[in-house]
Amino acid sequence: MRDRINSLMQELDTFHPATPAEVEEFRIRILGKKGILTALFEEFKSIDPAEKREFGKQLNLIKNKALETINAQKERLAFRGSKKQTTEDLTKPADILNTGSRHPISIVRREILDIFRKMGFTVQEGPEIEDDWHVFSALNFPADHPARDMQDTFFINNGSDNPVLLRTHTSSVQVRTMEKQKPPIRVVCPGRVFRNEAISARAHCIFHQVEGLYIDGNVSFADLKQAILLFVREMFGSSAKIRLRPSYFPFTEPSAEVDVNCNICGGTGCNICKNTGWLEIMGAGMVDPNVLEASGIDSKKYTGYAFGMGVERIAMLKWQVKDLRLYFENDVRFLEQFEGGLL
Ligand code: DAH
Numbered sequence: 001m002r003d004r005i006n007s008l009m010q011e012l013d014t015f016h017p018a019t020p021a022e023v024e025e026f027r028i029r030i031l032g033k034k035g036i037l038t039a040l041f042e043e044f045k046s047i048d049p050a051e052k053r054e055f056g057k058q059l060n061l062i063k064n065k066a067l068e069t070i071n072a073q074k075e076r077l078a079f080r081g082s083k084k085q086t087t088e089d090l091t092k093p094a095d096i097l098n099t100g101s102r103h104p105i106s107i108v109r110r111e112i113l114d115i116f117r118k119m120g121f122t123v124q125e126g127p128e129i130e131d132d133w134h135v136f137s138a139l140n141f142p143a144d145h146p147a148r149d150m151q152d153t154f155f156i157n158n159g160s161d162n163p164v165l166l167r168t169h170t171s172s173v174q175v176r177t178m179e180k181q182k183p184p185i186r187v188v189c190p191g192r193v194f195r196n197e198a199i200s201a202r203a204h205c206i207f208h209q210v211e212g213l214y215i216d217g218n219v220s221f222a223d224l225k226q227a228i229l230l231f232v233r234e235m236f237g238s239s240a241k242i243r244l245r246p247s248y249f250p251f252t253e254p255s256a257e258v259d260v261n262c263n264i265c266g267g268t269g270c271n272i273c274k275n276t277g278w279l280e281i282m283g284a285g286m287v288d289p290n291v292l293e294a295s296g297i298d299s300k301k302y303t304g305y306a307f308g309m310g311v312e313r314i315a316m317l318k319w320q321v322k323d324l325r326l327y328f329e330n331d332v333r334f335l336e337q338f339e340g341g342l343l
Contacts, residue, residue: 121188130164131162140291142250145250153195170210185216190311235314
């Protein structure tokens, strides 16, 4: 028995099959009903009890080794087989890589910036976590002025004289630009803004704005109107029209709200334009002299205009997506519908 165990051990050590069929044949020869090891176990039942301890141990050892060897060889051949398949057919088309597409908000943001770049504006960005000075005080919002309530703010630290908060508009970047640059200044400032509002189809606590600012020696309201008209015609087509309505913002005087003619109903009235034929797209106005002075610009020497628009709103007009929440859910079925090509 000892000899047969030793020779089986040797066979296991040197077993190197070339095919899975060889492994199966080997398994049957060793472990099958009439296999070598099965016979040895049968024989074991009737050996001298004094020898049982030694042979019992050895038989169990060799049985485990046989199972391990068979499994290891099976795996080795399966792996080699799979490698063979993928390397063999070099004419097989490659797997398609899913690269995704640009987000619709990124597409519109880029379009807006490109139009203003052509008019000589440069792009400025600023921090999303801001202080009260840059979001409110420097923009002529007096301390307890109700205009601060127009923009429900997420405060991070409301304790100090200059609280820290999430910016409610990108007008804060106007201030930062005026603080560090001398006129002429001609910038557009894109970015995310945050307001403490309940999320619905028409409102969201996060959205995107593009702010514009032009300051120079002799900037007039006519310049503002012309720049907006050029922008709207580039964005919505050469027949687009604008309408300015008087409005109020603490940082501009005079202030206006700008409407564009509704391209969804063509002016006949629909539920998007609330049957008026016009859609509001931005706020604008002449920079209030107090705002220029707060940032160290001489309001006797310089004048300027500013405007601010919501990117989601422009995107909605472009593609008639009526529910703002879709822009933030990132459902691939929604995102892949927009042009803009691959990343
Ligand atoms: N900051 C305003 C808002 O978030 C938008 C705005 C209005 C910006 C008038 C301007 C402006 O620069 O002149 O509602």
